Amino acid sequence: MDEWIEELRRIIPEKRVLTDLADRHSYSFDASFDEHLPDVVVQPKTKQETADVLKLANRYRIPVHPRGSGTCLSGGPLPVHGGIVLDMSQYPAEIHLRPRDLTVDVTPSVLTANINKAAEEHGLMYAPDPSSAHVATIGGNLAENSGGPRGLKYGVTKDHVLGLEVVTPEGEIIRTGGRTIKNVTGIDLTKLIVGSEGILGVIVGATLKLMPKPPAVQTLMVTFDEVRKAGEAISQTLTSGILPSKMEFMDQACVTAVEKFQPAGLPVDAAAVIIIELDGHPETLKVEKRLIEEIMEDMGALDVIIPKTNEEAAKLWHARKQVSPAIAKIKPTKVSEDATVPRSKIPDFMDRLQIIKEKYDVEVVAFGHAGDGNLHPNVLCDKRDVEEMKRVEKAVEEMFEAALELGGTLSGEHGIGTMKAPFMELELGEVGLDMMKRIKESWDPNGILNPGKVFPEKGQKLVLHHE
């Protein structure tokens, strides 16, 4: 056995250093569809152990890839260069609430939904609500700067972080930020680490911001016969003095897929469906609900449906959650993108998707957080069909180009990881990308922390097929 593995076994209890083939395969994937086999999986349970692993990795120049629950959609935790998968999911999960400060301290392995659950017991909430919150770790959320439907009103993960505890790539333990809402002491390292996809440090603790939980919510569903009208209605709503907590969009293909998968009574004849949630005081909600109804009628909506009971509302939101699994039934492989455009450009982007779909003869559906321009175009294909996958590659490439041309970005919340790395220069320009690289090089001089992510390797192209 390699010397460095022997040494790992001396600093981490043996049963948390996994080298069996079955174990290694079990950490070779995430929710994207690539796979890479690590040499070892290490499961640290303290920050000191984490730091020790990184020190050793620096000495032997072994790549280390942090991993939470492995729900990443862009290949972030994959050990593309072998070496170590650093499994942070077994770190002891601790949630320390400070209700009077409206803050909470957490360890990296805590499942995000559990933070909100704990906060709700005190009339508070942790606002970021990615759909995967009940499975994903807060460490993964911080590293990906994840967001969810509520992002429209409350922002994404980075808007709720006050401070972090981080093990640097060289194995030192530092604290960034603090426990106060206001803090301008020095460069904001907290924001630098959040969203850095595990390439600048391993997060071992975080202080997060909580908010008062709104006393009531109101759901509405609006249907349109044209995608363009739906897009305009969204802009109109947001400029009329109302800020809904969620505005979710589904195209006809998604609605049809959901109805086939788990019928929820969604209108399959509409070209577009928007599900809206308002939150706030019950009296305010009554007024806002009426206003939205008026706006939607003015904008030519087919129908505005207001659920009568909480159960009916829950059913609509459940249907929204079913989109992702439902469309996976169209074809076995799902290439999920989350290119984001300025809100006013959603109809244009939808038009472009239609053209791409026809040009490459691929199955494309779109849904997502329309209120903030974060759409999820998904290409449904079969990864065993090499010829089809080559067409998919081209289609995806063109989708990125379309989003950028419309003034948007490659990724709203799923991260760059391995898949989107080849397109970074397109969005950032040569110098912009180089400035980012310089930050990475000064933080991680030996290049051992999560290599192969974010930055394209020489000549790297989007590859979705395996010959």
Added chain:
Amino acid sequence: MNSLLQEQLSYDKTFDCVQCGYCLPACPTYETMERETHSPRGRINLVKMVAEGKASVEDLKEPIEKCLGCMACTTVCPTNVQYGEILESAKHVIDEHEGKSRPRKLVENFMFQRFFPSTAWMDSLGHATWLYQSSGLKKVSQRFGLTKRAPLHIHEFEAVLPEMPSPKRRKSRAGRYVRKRPATAKVAFFKGCIMDSVFYETNQNTMELLLRSGAEVVFPDQQTCCGALHAHSGKVDASVELAKRNIEAFEEESFDYIVNNAGGCGARLIEYPHLFEKGTDWHSRASAFAANVKDISEVLVDLDGLRFEQSVPRTVTYQPSCHLRNVQKVTDAPVALLEKVPGLTLKQMDRPEFCCGSAGIYNIVNYEEAMDVLDVKMQDVCGVDPDGIVTSNPGCLLQMKLGVVREGAGDRMEAVHLVDVLMEADPQPKT
């Protein structure tokens, strides 16, 4: 790539898994064994890896053997992955590959070669236990810790077995009972091997409840083991054989219900159609059979023929059998019945859906792992501080009894079958 292996391994079904990880928080072994290798997503991926020749059947063995088969993962999976089929295919391949671990082999050889094939085996298990208990052997061996030397921790289970009826009493049971004429329904009783041998009294109580509900109860003579344990051990052929015998046995007359009181058996019985190819005669016979299979709780709710007279001043928590809840999808009926018992307080524990670790013969062959799962379960049980744990499957019942002993709570807590609690409340016919 080995296409034969791919076919045997339900390789195609593994593609339904999108690796979203939604099943991770539901899986007991992922929680207790603390690695993805022992999670549903990990196991499915390994099956795929083996089918693709990237890992060997040998690599698959441990992760598959340590799966409880509780199917909690299937209830949360958004893409409806057929984990049960993938698991059984993996077990079958491992069995053919003959690479099972020693304790599992030992138990299986004993059970499947010497015990199960015998037609009289159901009773003989009960008889042997009775002989053991009534002859005083039980006391002696308990006192001197004799059984402790037996392998596989049998002694732990032995200590919590109920008293057995004598062979004579067992034999005196008739094949058909009817009290109310005309009966409200005709019910065939699937007695279950472990239920009938180890929990004989509970079977008697089940029958009594049905009779008092106004039903006619029939014991088809030729019925045999449901085959669940065989299938869970990869013995596909044997389990198909048993299924055929049962289908035939229950075809002799027509029944409104084929009732059972063991969640694990019921789950197997309703899956009989999967054992046969669609379009074949056996497939349609199996489907007709499965359509009538119901758990005792559902039948009692359906018949709605009982009034409970006696107050049962207890605080209980309900531990659903995984196979009843996750495979048969029976969730409300047991609770509805318990709520009818006067004086009874029902408290829901945290995560009732978390497996107790019994899982067929899992707790015998994977004793340590099963006890880790049980300890998590007992923590949740103790969280509501009940004096009774109500279950609906013999394996769970034994395991929970063991859990009570492990907690040192024998003086304040007891595990009971749902049916026995209902009998305690003196049920009387409504009309």
